[in-house]
Amino acid sequence: MSKGDSMSKAKIFVALIFLLIGTVIGFSQKSKPISHAHATAILHDCRARVIFDCDGEKIESVIQRYRRGDLSLLSPLLKQRETADGAFAEDLDEFYGGELQRNTNRFLIAVSRLPKDLQEMVCLHTFLNGDRTAMRRLQKRLNQIIRKKTRISHVARLCMSHI
Numbered sequence: 001m002s003k004g005d006s007m008s009k010a011k012i013f014v015a016l017i018f019l020l021i022g023t024v025i026g027f028s029q030k031s032k033p034i035s036h037a038h039a040t041a042i043l044h045d046c047r048a049r050v051i052f053d054c055d056g057e058k059i060e061s062v063i064q065r066y067r068r069g070d071l072s073l074l075s076p077l078l079k080q081r082e083t084a085d086g087a088f089a090e091d092l093d094e095f096y097g098g099e100l101q102r103n104t105n106r107f108l109i110a111v112s113r114l115p116k117d118l119q120e121m122v123c124l125h126t127f128l129n130g131d132r133t134a135m136r137r138l139q140k141r142l143n144q145i146i147r148k149k150t151r152i153s154h155v156a157r158l159c160m161s162h163i
Contacts, residue, residue, distance in 0.1 A: 032061075036072070039065045043076045047083050054080075054088040063095055074099070074110045081121050093127040100126050100159060101134065104141050108152040108159070123159040139163065 034042075039062045046054035059080075066073040077095065084092050099107040111122050128135065142163075145156040 033068065034061045034065055036065070036070055039070065039073055040076065043073070043080060046088070047080060049083065054084070059088060059091050063091075071106070074106070075113065078110055078114060078122055079118065081125060082118060089125070090127075093125045094129065096122060096126040097128040101128065101130060101138050104138070104145070105152070108145065108155045111159070112152050112155045119155055119158060123155070123162045126159060126162065128163060135163070 042054075042058050042062055046058070062073060062077065066077065077092065080092055081089070081096075096107070111119050114122065128138070130138075139160065142156045142160045146153050146160065
């Protein structure tokens with residue numbers, strides 16, 4: 001092995017170390033929990049278009065706060081659909097789909113409290129991700145809710161029509 005090969009390998013090794021360190025630092029910064037007040041401020045600023053880059057880390061930090069138990073953030077997250085676009089809208093669409101699959105009743109109750117036009121928009125933009133079995137399970141749950149004729153039946157029917 002020549003001296004040049006050794007130097008090239010050393011440079012690649014150093015570059016990989018820096019990449020690894022950057023990834024670890026970036027990951028640890030992304031996973032820092034935020035307060036309810038901070039999450040609400042992010043959602044307010046995104047909705048008012050004070051923040052022009054509402055995708056990625058900002059919305060993910062709010063979603064993580066919700067998933068850690070701050071259920072009061074669901075309604076404001078649903079209302080974001082009115083003004084969301086681009087990658088921000090895609091993040092919301094995936095979040096909505098996950099919530100519809102994991103927490104069907106909670107999601108439908110929150111959607112049922114929205115104005116009719118926003119209910120339609122949320123159901124239309126709910127991106128479902130999963131295999132056939134998961135989709136069948138969700139359709140079965142939605143059909144059961146529709147048949148019970150409860151206050152969320154109309155929203156279940158609306159979301160079912162967009163699956």
